[in-house]
Amino acid sequence: MNCCQPSTATLGTNKFFSRQSKRYLKRFRKGGLAREQQYLIEGILSAGVTGKSILDIGCGIGGIHFTLLKQGALSAIGVEISQGMLDSAKQLSKELGFEKQTSYLRGDFVEMDGQVSQADITVLDKVVCCYENLDALLTASLEKTRNIYALSFPKPTFWIKLFIHIPITLGRLLRWSFRPYWHDWNGMVQMIEEKGFTQRYQKETFLWAVRVFEKK
Numbered sequence: 001m002n003c004c005q006p007s008t009a010t011l012g013t014n015k016f017f018s019r020q021s022k023r024y025l026k027r028f029r030k031g032g033l034a035r036e037q038q039y040l041i042e043g044i045l046s047a048g049v050t051g052k053s054i055l056d057i058g059c060g061i062g063g064i065h066f067t068l069l070k071q072g073a074l075s076a077i078g079v080e081i082s083q084g085m086l087d088s089a090k091q092l093s094k095e096l097g098f099e100k101q102t103s104y105l106r107g108d109f110v111e112m113d114g115q116v117s118q119a120d121i122t123v124l125d126k127v128v129c130c131y132e133n134l135d136a137l138l139t140a141s142l143e144k145t146r147n148i149y150a151l152s153f154p155k156p157t158f159w160i161k162l163f164i165h166i167p168i169t170l171g172r173l174l175r176w177s178f179r180p181y182w183h184d185w186n187g188m189v190q191m192i193e194e195k196g197f198t199q200r201y202q203k204e205t206f207l208w209a210v211r212v213f214e215k216k
């Protein structure tokens with residue numbers, strides 16, 4: 001692979017989520033944040049957001065960082081592989097009057113080390129299950145986090161694993177350009193803690209586990 005060409009997986013992720021972006025936008029406009037996103041917000045707010053900078057990796061249409069900005073965060077950077085998601089996030093940012101506080105980067109976060117500065121709060125909402133190289137994504141994102149690391153991921157139970165393995169298996173067999181990934185989620189939490197973060201909030205929905213960590 002040429003260093004400057006997006007990988008096949010990145011192209012597939014862009015195509016898949018760009019097609020989904022209008023649906024995400026419509027759902028946010030109609031119903032606001034999903035339950036697991038409300039939990040992420042609750043966990044982050046419990047640590048305080050006033051004057052803090054946000055790094056929203058795989059930000060989608062930006063619902064999480066707009067909510068944190070409304071609650072007093074200073075600024076937000078949204079990073080997205082999907083052009084469609086990023087276009088929707090920019091449109092919403094303008095509509096909500098956050099243009100001066102937001103900036104957006106298009107591409108794979110793991111590939112953009114020098115372009116992203118450190119933030120007080122990093123969010124990865126339903127992103128770790130959309131990316132193959134979990135170690136690289138965790139390492140790169142933890143390095144950019146000064147204080148709070150908040151993420152949601154599929155609940156590590158037998159039934160959720162079975163459920164997520166349907167698109168994983170179909171995607172492999174039918175060579176879909178995008179498919180989700182199942183990682184060792186307990187190992188992931190351990191890795192975050194080994195990097196000096198302590199869990200301060202935990203909640204679950206039927207499908208998603210939400211965790212917020214803090215580095216003192």
Ligand SMILES: C[S@@+](CC[C@H](N)C(=O)[O-])C[C@H]1O[C@@H](n2cnc3c(N)ncnc32)[C@H](O)[C@@H]1O
Nearest residue numbers: 017058059060080081082108109125126130131
């Ligand atoms: C399931 S969607 C969730 C979007 C948003 N966080 C939300 O919950 O509404 C996952 C998003 O992560 C993005 N993504 C996955 N891996 C990424 C990476 N390495 N860098 C940047 N974006 C990524 C995808 O393009 C996709 O839009």
